[in-house]
Amino acid sequence: MSLIDQEAAAPAPQRAGAPVRRNTLYRMLIFAGFGLVAFSAVRVISGADDLTSAGTVGAALGLAVPIGMAGLGGLWAERSGVVNIGLEGMMILGTFGAGWIGWQYGPWAGLVSAVAFGAAGGLVHAVATVTFGVDHIVSGVAINILGLGVTQYLASVLFEGTPGGGSTQSPRIDPIGSISIPFLGDALQSVEQHGWFLVSDLAGIIRGLTTNISWVTIIAALLVVATWWILWRTAFGLRLRSCGEEPYAAESLGVNVYLYKYIAVVVSGGLAGFGGAYLAIVAASIYREMQTGGRGYIGLAAMIFGNWRPGGLVAGAGLFGYTDAMQLRSATAVHALLLLVALLLAAVAVFAFIRRRWVPGVVAIVLGAVSLVWYLTTDTLPPQVTFMTPYITTLLVLALASQALRPPKADGLPYRRGSGR
Amino acid sequence: MLAAPALAIVFSLAVTSAILLATGTPPVSTFRQMLDYGQEPRTLALIVNSATTYYFAALAVAIGFRMNLFNIGVDGQYRLAALVTGAVGGAIALPAPLHVTVEIVTAVLVGGMWAGIAGALKVYRGVSEVISTIMLNFIATGVIAYLLTPGRLAVQTQGSNNIGTKPIPPSGQVPGIDLIPDSQLQVYGLVVLAIAAGVGFWFLINRTRFGYDLRATGMSEAAAVASGVNVKKMVLSTMLISGGLAGLVGMPQLLGSSYTYSLDFPAGLGFTGIAIALLGRNNPIGIAIGALLWGFLDNSSQILDLVGVAKEIVLITQGVIVLSVVIAYELVRRYRVVAQQRDVGRELGEAPAPPPPGGGPGGAVAEEVPR
Numbered sequence: 001m002s003l004i005d006q007e008a009a010a011p012a013p014q015r016a017g018a019p020v021r022r023n024t025l026y027r028m029l030i031f032a033g034f035g036l037v038a039f040s041a042v043r044v045i046s047g048a049d050d051l052t053s054a055g056t057v058g059a060a061l062g063l064a065v066p067i068g069m070a071g072l073g074g075l076w077a078e079r080s081g082v083v084n085i086g087l088e089g090m091m092i093l094g095t096f097g098a099g100w101i102g103w104q105y106g107p108w109a110g111l112v113s114a115v116a117f118g119a120a121g122g123l124v125h126a127v128a129t130v131t132f133g134v135d136h137i138v139s140g141v142a143i144n145i146l147g148l149g150v151t152q153y154l155a156s157v158l159f160e161g162t163p164g165g166g167s168t169q170s171p172r173i174d175p176i177g178s179i180s181i182p183f184l185g186d187a188l189q190s191v192e193q194h195g196w197f198l199v200s201d202l203a204g205i206i207r208g209l210t211t212n213i214s215w216v217t218i219i220a221a222l223l224v225v226a227t228w229w230i231l232w233r234t235a236f237g238l239r240l241r242s243c244g245e246e247p248y249a250a251e252s253l254g255v256n257v258y259l260y261k262y263i264a265v266v267v268s269g270g271l272a273g274f275g276g277a278y279l280a281i282v283a284a285s286i287y288r289e290m291q292t293g294g295r296g297y298i299g300l301a302a303m304i305f306g307n308w309r310p311g312g313l314v315a316g317a318g319l320f321g322y323t324d325a326m327q328l329r330s331a332t333a334v335h336a337l338l339l340l341v342a343l344l345l346a347a348v349a350v351f352a353f354i355r356r357r358w359v360p361g362v363v364a365i366v367l368g369a370v371s372l373v374w375y376l377t378t379d380t381l382p383p384q385v386t387f388m389t390p391y392i393t394t395l396l397v398l399a400l401a402s403q404a405l406r407p408p409k410a411d412g413l414p415y416r417r418g419s420g421r
Numbered sequence: 422m423l424a425a426p427a428l429a430i431v432f433s434l435a436v437t438s439a440i441l442l443a444t445g446t447p448p449v450s451t452f453r454q455m456l457d458y459g460q461e462p463r464t465l466a467l468i469v470n471s472a473t474t475y476y477f478a479a480l481a482v483a484i485g486f487r488m489n490l491f492n493i494g495v496d497g498q499y500r501l502a503a504l505v506t507g508a509v510g511g512a513i514a515l516p517a518p519l520h521v522t523v524e525i526v527t528a529v530l531v532g533g534m535w536a537g538i539a540g541a542l543k544v545y546r547g548v549s550e551v552i553s554t555i556m557l558n559f560i561a562t563g564v565i566a567y568l569l570t571p572g573r574l575a576v577q578t579q580g581s582n583n584i585g586t587k588p589i590p591p592s593g594q595v596p597g598i599d600l601i602p603d604s605q606l607q608v609y610g611l612v613v614l615a616i617a618a619g620v621g622f623w624f625l626i627n628r629t630r631f632g633y634d635l636r637a638t639g640m641s642e643a644a645a646v647a648s649g650v651n652v653k654k655m656v657l658s659t660m661l662i663s664g665g666l667a668g669l670v671g672m673p674q675l676l677g678s679s680y681t682y683s684l685d686f687p688a689g690l691g692f693t694g695i696a697i698a699l700l701g702r703n704n705p706i707g708i709a710i711g712a713l714l715w716g717f718l719d720n721s722s723q724i725l726d727l728v729g730v731a732k733e734i735v736l737i738t739q740g741v742i743v744l745s746v747v748i749a750y751e752l753v754r755r756y757r758v759v760a761q762q763r764d765v766g767r768e769l770g771e772a773p774a775p776p777p778p779g780g781g782p783g784g785a786v787a788e789e790v791p792r
Contacts, residue, residue: 085493085551124744132748133755137491137551141695142744149736156731157444167731297555304552388563391556398548 028311034347040201042340050330051340052201054192056322057208059329062283064321065220066091066292069275070299071306071313072227073118073268078308079231080264081244082129083412085140088296089147090121090269094276096151099170099287100158102280107176111216111277118273119266121147126265130258133414144296152289159287170287173280179218181210214282223271228310240264244408247415257415272296301394307405320390327386334386338375342368360400425753426700426707429746430714437738446730454728459721462604469600471716472709473612473673474687478694479712480622481532481666483703485550487626488639488659494539494554495667496691497561502531503671504565504586507682508574510675511587520593524676525614525669532668533661535561540660544653550660558691569684578683585683595676609677611669618666619705625662635659667691696743702750715739 043051050056070087077084084090097117102110121143128139156167165171184207191203231237242250243260251257275295280287298320305319306312326334345368352361398405438448458464478495485492492498506528515523539557542548568574575584597607626632637645638655646652670690675682697715701707718739722732 083551128744128748132751134747134751137493138699138747139744141493141692142699142740142747145692145696145743146737146740149733149738149740153440153731153733153737156733160731294559297559301552301556382567384563384567387566388560391559391563395542395548395553395556395560398553399542399546403547 036201036205037198038340038343038347040198042336042343043201044195044197046332046336046339048330048333048336049195050326050333051336052204054189054204054207054211056325056329056333057205058211059325060318060322061209061213061217062321063324064317065217066275066278066283066295067299067302067320068224068314068317069220069278070272070296071303071317072224072299072310073122073271073275074300074303075227075268075308075310075313076231076264076271077122077125077268078303078411079241079244079408080261081247081408081410081413081415082125082261082265082268083136083140084122084125084265084268085137085297085300086121086125086143086147087140087268087272087299088292088294089140089144090118090125090272091276091279091292091296091299092144092147092151093117093121093269094273095280095287095291096155096276097273098277098280099173100154102173102277102287103162103165103171107174107281110173110281111176111274114273114277114280115270116273118276119270121273122266122269123262125269126262130261130265130415133416135414136412155287155289164286168289170280173285173287175285176215176281178212178214180212185211214278216278216282220274220278223274224310224314231310241408243415244410247410251417258417261415272299275299298390301391304405304407305394305397308407316394319393323386323389323393327383331380331383334383335375335379335381337386337389338371338381342372342375344368345371363400425749426702426746429700429742429749432745432749433738433741436741437734440737441730441734451725451728451730451734454724454730455718455721458724459717462601463606464720464723466601466604466606466608467720468713468716469608469612470606470673470677471719472712473609473615474670474690475693475697475712475715476615476709477618477666477669477672478690479697479701479708480618480694480705481663481670482691482694482698483701483705483708484622484626484635484666485659485663486639486698486703488635488655489642490656490659490663491551492536492539492554492660492663492667493551493695494536494557494561494691495663495670495694496689497554497558498532498535498664498667499670499690500565500686500688501535501561502528502668503675503686504568504574504682505531506668506672507586507589507675508568510589510593511681513593514590515592517592520590521595521676524589524593525672528668528672529665530668532670533665536660536664536667537657540657540664543660544657569682578681583683583685585679585681585686587681589676589680593676594680595673597677609673611673611677614669615673618669619709623705631658667694670694696739699743700746 039052043049070091073087073090074084094114094117098107098110098114100110101113124146125139125143128134128142129136152168155170159165159170160167162171188203188207188210192200192207194200229237231241239250239255240260240263242253242255243257243264247257250260276292279291279295284291299317302316302320303313305316306314323337326337345364349361349364349368352358352364434452441448441451459468478499481495481498482492506524509527510520510524513520513523535557536554539548539550539553542553543550569584569586571577571584574586576587578585595610598610598612600608600612624632626635634645634650634655637648638650638652642652645655671682671686674687679686693715697708697711700714701709701711718735722735725732725734
């Protein structure tokens with residue numbers, strides 16, 4: 001009897017990779033479609049044109065890039081099994097590197113130097129966590145303190161007395177240039193201005209994503225694709241991820257786990273530095289103290305929100321960037337978001353009930369009702385509430401879907417060569 | 422046991438000197454300036470005041486560290502607690518001891534509640550406390566910005582652009598103590614509470630069943646569960662205690678000098694607390710020394726700007742101390758384990774055992790294994 005039971009309980013053979021992947025893509029497209037309809041409907045009902053205007057989308061893209069790059073850095077480190085809470089410090093080093101070299105030798109040199117500064121921070125983290133086996137969180141916190149200290153000191157030494165610079169900011173960095181797809185913008189703008197349901201929204205979003213796009217943004221997008229390809233489509237990536245899942249198994253197969261972890265954490269720091277460079281060179285044109293404003297942490301949250309996958313990470317960074325942009329651009333549009341949240345929560349509740357998951361369903365219904373009532377009884381939303389939206393969303397996602405999230409299995413665990421288990 | 426922090430401090434002074442030299446500043450005279458200025462009575466009082474604040478923050482972090490629980494959210498917890506306490510203290514009028522008691526209790530409750538959210542999320546939903554407390558820090562910033570606006574909890578401060586909670590009347594203030602002779606500046610009265618908290622911390626951890634369970638959980642969760650420890654309950658109560666202690670971080674300043682929570686209330690002390698807890702090895706006396714060292718570095722560096730050295734240099738010193746101290750502790754731990762094995766091998770008359778597995782997730786922060 002037990003033999004039969006065991007056979008019955010044995011996992012079904014894995015389906016081939018390709019159909020599963022197409023399935024995911026298909027589902028993502030459906031989600032995107034539903035999302036667009038929801039946005040469009042809310043825009044028409046509330047009259048808040050800024051919800052999907054090219055300006056909002058462009059601003060959201062700009063705000064999402066640094067968060068996404070920090071998150072991508074987190075992805076590299078955590079896929080190799082090293083928790084990197086020092087992203088914030090590495091990003092700060094990046095902003096400084098961009099400002100210091102950028103104002104003297106031009107923005108491209110600044111970008112390279114930002115990546116180098118961030119990578120240096122990553123190297124320190126790697127030495128502490130991989131070589132010395134220090135707890136990852138502890139080392140990360142120390143690097144955040146160190147990154148802030150080093151940049152503040154160097155800034156007051158190096159920027160004091162420079163043209164336009166001071167102890168807390170660098171001189172101006174030359175702009176790095178941006179591109180637009182020719183002719184498309186004007187055509188889309190006229191479509192957008194008509195306010196048609198769905199069509200104008202699509203036009204606004206496309207125009208926002210194709211007009212005045214900084215070269216840095218384009219490189220960032222390529223980095224996301226490259227990360228996906230390297231980590232999931234190459235032998236190198238497989239080995240790197242194996243260090244984050246089963247380092248001792250990887251070791252037994254001859255993978256130099258220390259080396260892979262070092263590479264991953266240094267790349268991680270470089271990407272965080274790249275995110276810092278975007279803030280200094282593209283967003284502000286100067287290095288400024290406290291410029292990162294916790295975006296390293298937010299990037300980490302976006303990565304967890306995205307279930308340690310590049311696609312999910314982009315969605316998370318987009319969400320954070322979008323709510324940030326809304327808060328900066330339009331008070332009425334922010335208020336309209338309440339209606340959107342109510343709609344989305346209703347959809348979540350329906351899905352949950354179909355899957356017989358009662359508790360999340362009820363929670364979603366209650367929260368949806370609250371935001372609907374809130375929308376109907378008020379005219380504006382305090383900006384502070386919008387500020388909190390992404391963080392509350394992350395907490396809710398973690399609280400409701402933590403079972404669905406799957407971090408790398410050996411993420412954050414100490415590893416010492418040869419100690420086995 | 423003292424070798425590791427001493428080594429770390431020497432190493433960080435060496436790094437600091439190297440950076441000072443590289444930027445064209447003589448290190449020895451810089452350090453001498455700081456030492457001289459740090460011994461002036463007024464600076465000494467400032468050092469004790471800073472250390473009082475840091476001490477609460479570090480204790481809050483340390484109690485979590487003792488069971489491998491990372492409360493990164495001390496920052497949000499103390500700011501929210503200080504805001505609410507400021508508002509409550511300014512709104513009520515009670516006889517002095519009662520008024521202060523209400524304020525302290527409010528601070529502990531608010532801090533504990535905010536940390537309790539993270540504790541509940543961890544226990545009931547399996548959310549890592551690291552990420553939830555970071556999110557709660559940002560949410561606290563939003564909540565504070567929302568509440569600290571005129572018409573809600575804030576009033577315009579007279580003669581400035583600053584806004585803050587209604588000033589706390591004298592009955593709710595904690596008078597200072599003339600601790601340092603020849604100093605015009607008094608030391609925060611709540612330094613007494615800080616010392617009491619340190620003694621209480623020691624007693625709780627080392628002399629109670631709860632403390633024993635807590636340390637057991639920190640050293641080996643599996644072993645603790647096997648011996649009947651309810652880990653969920655431990656996580657939740659430790660998080661509540663940690664948050665309660667965090668609530669006290671803002672109190673020395675709020676009840677001892679500013680009497681109002683305004684826009685310029687110090688932020689970021691939670692991260693200072695993490696650094697000091699690491700330096701002091703989660704031990705109440707070690708933390709006290711660490712807090713005084715931090716207070717010394719922060720306050721004595723104020724002289725540097727006057728002599729043309731950027732005072733931010735101490736931030737580098739502090740960062741290097743933290744990083745090198747955790748590495749030093751880890752190296753000492755490894756060395757002791759190897760030495761222990763060698764001893765055992767010699768006594769048994771056998772070849773030494775193969776190298777041991779690395780420490781648990783908190784190898785560097787947990788107390789060393791008793792021999």
